[in-house]
Amino acid sequence: MTKITLLLRNPGTLVSGLARLPAQAETDARKAHRKLVREQRAEAVRKEFPEADRIIGALVEIDKPVNFAMAGEDDPKRFLKDNLPQLNRHVQCLHPVTASPKPNAKSAGLKPFEDSDIRCEEVQRAASSVKDLLRSLGHLPRLPAPLGVTGNFDLVTVHIAYSYALRAPVRAGP
Numbered sequence: 001m002t003k004i005t006l007l008l009r010n011p012g013t014l015v016s017g018l019a020r021l022p023a024q025a026e027t028d029a030r031k032a033h034r035k036l037v038r039e040q041r042a043e044a045v046r047k048e049f050p051e052a053d054r055i056i057g058a059l060v061e062i063d064k065p066v067n068f069a070m071a072g073e074d075d076p077k078r079f080l081k082d083n084l085p086q087l088n089r090h091v092q093c094l095h096p097v098t099a100s101p102k103p104n105a106k107s108a109g110l111k112p113f114e115d116s117d118i119r120c121e122e123v124q125r126a127a128s129s130v131k132d133l134l135r136s137l138g139h140l141p142r143l144p145a146p147l148g149v150t151g152n153f154d155l156v157t158v159h160i161a162y163s164y165a166l167r168a169p170v171r172a173g174p
Contacts, residue, residue, distance in 0.1 A: 017073025092133040
């Protein structure tokens with residue numbers, strides 16, 4: 001059995017949007033400002049979450065990208081996914097629960113979860129995020145044996161990642 005410890009932290013402004021200059025500002029000024037803001041935030045993150053001696057899962061609740069855009073800020077998700085792993089923390093982001101349940105809804109997902117103020121679909125979404133985080137840290141559920149296999153078996157998976165880098169054609173010969 002694996003022991004899992006849960007620590008709740010309030011990261012405050014560390015997961016807030018990243019300030020950006022207006023679009024009218026010169027490109028070089030915007031780039032310099034963006035770099036400075038990210039360096040300052042990275043330093044604050046390192047101070048609050050020093051490098052861990054083992055990999056730690058971090059489930060981070062952040063707003064939806066549209067909320068940051070409306071506030072004229074950059075979404076911190078990419079920043080967090082780039083910086084927290086350097087501190088030995090694997091990141092899974094989760095949007096906050098904002099929708100109220102509808103007791104008379106036809107869809108089961110819209111109904112309240114066990115007489116709470118939270119929709120069933122929101123609880124399922126949060127549970128999926130926790131499962132994804134645990135899975136990415138190597139805590140896999142016990143898998144059923146494939147049909148016809150009665151003894152031990154090895155499970156091999158392939159992770160396919162997409163690259164958006166420029167692809168050059170491969171040529172044979174000189």
